[in-house]
Amino acid sequence: MSNCEEILDRMSLYLDDELEARECGNITVHLADCASCRASFDSERRLLENVRGCGPLHVARPELRARMEKLVNDRPMAQFAPPELRDRIRRTADHFSSRSPRLRFARPAIAISAVLAVAILVGLWLLNRSNRSPILHGPSQFAMMAADTHQRHIRGQLPLEVVTDVPQEISNWFAGKVPFMVKLPNYQESSGQEKTYRLEGARLVGYKNDYAAYVAYQMRTRPISLVVTSDKVAQPTDGEQIVAKGITFHYNSINGLKVLTWSDRGLTYALVSDLEERGQQSCVVCHQGVKDKDFIEPLKPR
Amino acid sequence: MSTATFSQAALEHLDSLYGYALILTRDQTAAEDLVQETYLRAVRAFGQLMANSNLKGWLFVRMRNAWLNQLRHTRSGPRFVELDDENVESFYQNDRVNDDPHVVYLRKLEREQIRMAIAGLPELYREIIVLRDLEGFSYQEIATMLSCPAGTVMSRLGRARAKLRRALVSWQLRAAAKAV
Numbered sequence: 289m290s291n292c293e294e295i296l297d298r299m300s301l302y303l304d305d306e307l308e309a310r311e312c313g314n315i316t317v318h319l320a321d322c323a324s325c326r327a328s329f330d331s332e333r334r335l336l337e338n339v340r341g342c343g344p345l346h347v348a349r350p351e352l353r354a355r356m357e358k359l360v361n362d363r364p365m366a367q368f369a370p371p372e373l374r375d376r377i378r379r380t381a382d383h384f385s386s387r388s389p390r391l392r393f394a395r396p397a398i399a400i401s402a403v404l405a406v407a408i409l410v411g412l413w414l415l416n417r418s419n420r421s422p423i424l425h426g427p428s429q430f431a432m433m434a435a436d437t438h439q440r441h442i443r444g445q446l447p448l449e450v451v452t453d454v455p456q457e458i459s460n461w462f463a464g465k466v467p468f469m470v471k472l473p474n475y476q477e478s479s480g481q482e483k484t485y486r487l488e489g490a491r492l493v494g495y496k497n498d499y500a501a502y503v504a505y506q507m508r509t510r511p512i513s514l515v516v517t518s519d520k521v522a523q524p525t526d527g528e529q530i531v532a533k534g535i536t537f538h539y540n541s542i543n544g545l546k547v548l549t550w551s552d553r554g555l556t557y558a559l560v561s562d563l564e565e566r567g568q569q570s571c572v573v574c575h576q577g578v579k580d581k582d583f584i585e586p587l588k589p590r
Numbered sequence: 591m592s593t594a595t596f597s598q599a600a601l602e603h604l605d606s607l608y609g610y611a612l613i614l615t616r617d618q619t620a621a622e623d624l625v626q627e628t629y630l631r632a633v634r635a636f637g638q639l640m641a642n643s644n645l646k647g648w649l650f651v652r653m654r655n656a657w658l659n660q661l662r663h664t665r666s667g668p669r670f671v672e673l674d675d676e677n678v679e680s681f682y683q684n685d686r687v688n689d690d691p692h693v694v695y696l697r698k699l700e701r702e703q704i705r706m707a708i709a710g711l712p713e714l715y716r717e718i719i720v721l722r723d724l725e726g727f728s729y730q731e732i733a734t735m736l737s738c739p740a741g742t743v744m745s746r747l748g749r750a751r752a753k754l755r756r757a758l759v760s761w762q763l764r765a766a767a768k769a770v
Contacts (some may be wrong), residue, residue, distance in 0.1 A: 300748055304722070306729050327684050335755055336723060342701040343724035345708065346609040356604055359629050360597040436738060443737065444661045494714050494749060 295325050299332055427540035430495070430515075430522035431549045433543040434558030437493050437502055438513040448489035448504060458490045462501050465492060468500045468518050468555060485512065496521050513560040522556045524549035594637055596645075600629065603646050603730040606725055607653055613717050614657045624660070628653040647731050650721075654735055715750035722747055 302315050319326050348356075358375050427435075440446045450461040457474035462470040472487070476549050488504040493515065500517040527538035527549070540547045549558045611621035631652050639648060708719055721732045722743075729747075733740040755761060 301744065301752065304729070307746075332751075335751065337721065338618060338700065339708070339723045339754070340726075342704045342708075344605045344609055344613055345705055345720065345724065348604050348608040348751045349622075352625065353601075353604055354756065356625065357597075357601060357630050359626065360600055360633055407612070436742065440738070461673055471720070482615065492712075494712065494746065496749075 292322060292325050295319075295322070296328055299329060303329075303333060303336055308586060321447040380544045427542050427547065428522070428524055428549060430517070430524065430541060431527065431538070431540050431558055432463060433493075433500075434513065434515040434547055434549070434560050435545045435547050437515060438511070438545060438560040439543070441502070441504060441513060442511055446491060446493070446502070449491040451489040453487045453489075455487060458487070458503060461490060466501050466516075467497050468501075468514060468516070470503075472503065484508075506562070507561070512563075513558075515560070517556055519551045519556045523551060524556060524558075530568055552557070556557045593636070596639070599645050600632060600649060603649055606646070607649060610650060610653060610717075610720060611657075613713065613720060614654070616713075616743070624653060624657055627660075630655055631719065635758045644731070646725070647727060647735070650725070651735050659660070661680065703761050707754055707761065710757060711750060712752060714746065715753055718746050719750050719754065 292476070293397040295315055297309065298311070298315060304314060307315070319388045321328055350464065367507060372481050375581060433576075441448075450458060452458060458472055470490075484505040484543045485505050488506055490501065492499040494500075495517055498517075498521060500515055500521075503516070505512040524538040525537075527540040530537045535550050535552055537548050537550045540549070543561055545560050547558060547560050549556065604625070608621060608625050608675075609626075611624040612618070615621045615624055628649060632649055635652070639645070642661045674692070708716060711719065717736075718732065721727050721735065725737070729740045732743045
């Protein structure tokens with residue numbers, strides 16, 4: 289590795305001691321020869337030293353310390369199993385493992401057969417999968433981020449910053465926070481149709497040095513996430529491609545989630561759900577009108 | 591690990607845990623409650639701790655889980671109240687003794703600026719800077735703690751440091767302009 293750009297990309301990993309010895313050695317050699325990279329390295333190192341030298345940021349109040357000392361010293365600790373019980377269990381386990389010598393020899397054979405069977409099944413599945421969808425590539429970084437955000441929101445790690453079921457309030461909340469307009473249609477209100485989904489709220493999520501808009505919906509207790517950013521920041525480039533009404537949708541399945549990404553009028557969208565097929569039903573959060581059925585239909589798997 | 595060793599070792603991480611609790615809760619009282627809940631859980635689960643486990647990481651994971659559990663139960667989400675400068679100031683530790691008053695002053699000023707810059711970061715970035723640069727957890731440990739891929743830790747950390755650098759540079763420029 290000698291390209292300065294690559295070296296700068298790996299600089300943080302190098303400083304954080306997260307690289308393997310060989311790559312670390314290559315960077316050390318490069319830094320010795322390249323004044324420009326060395327200057328960047330020194331600047332980054334100084335920053336980290338300063339940050340690391342300023343901690344701890346907070347100290348617990350003496351009252352809290354005293355309370356915690358009392359808590360850990362007074363509370364009875366979780367009990368361990370007595371040594372006699374441990375010995376008894378170990379003896380029982382040993383007894384069973386040495387009981388049948390024939391079984392002992394048979395075990396490696398069973399294990400090998402099982403591995404072979406699994407390998408054949410996986411091979412058949414992959415072959416079948418590649419025959420069905422010839423245009424499959426890995427998901428884009430934006431699709432991965434959207435799926436990750438969806439999962440983290442479900443786990444409670446990304447609480448909503450604005451909680452409302454009024455689309456206009458969400459649009460107003462995003463104004464000035466993201467460098468684009470977030471306009472959420474409200475087909476349910478305007479068409480008077482049955483409410484099939486519920487808008488929950490929104491929050492900002494960091495993506496590529498800027499904020500993207502995250503909007504959460506529920507469809508009969510199943511969560512749907514919509515992530516929006518500028519098409520200058522993200523372009524959906526990978527996955528299975530489906531064209532509907534002149535827009536190219538990219539479909540990916542990530543960790544069991546259905547992720548549809550597309551760009552339209554300067555914005556890039558990702559819609560994440562665990563709904564059936566390609567999750568195309570999640571499109572109703574913006575397209576529930578009768579005319580929009582033409583739009584959702586082509587997204588169904590053939 | 592004996593119970594006495596555990597108690598002593600666990601209490602050594604009190605300030606770190608309290609700092610992390612403040613990042614999660616953004617509220618002094620809630621942070622103290624979360625610290626207490628974490629120690630309670632730790633004491634109860636002490637038997638699960640392996641002899642060669644990383645106690646600090648184990649406590650941090652317990653704190654994060656306790657926090658997520660609270661969020662799930664209350665369903666009210668965190669209180670998004672930013673600590674104001676005065677509050678942040680009051681949490682800071684006293685400066686160490688140094689012979690040269692001028693050097694002490696400059697170092698203190700620099701440290702204060704870094705602390706203010708960290709406090710001014712968005713929550714997501716502040717958390718990752720604290721976990722990596724102040725608490726010294728590895729990328730993998732942080733990934734486990736935050737339940738995200740190590741690649742996400744790497745990219746988020748890169749963005750957080752870039753933002754921190756921009757904040758510090760802008761402070762230096764303002765200080766230089768004042769000096770002129």
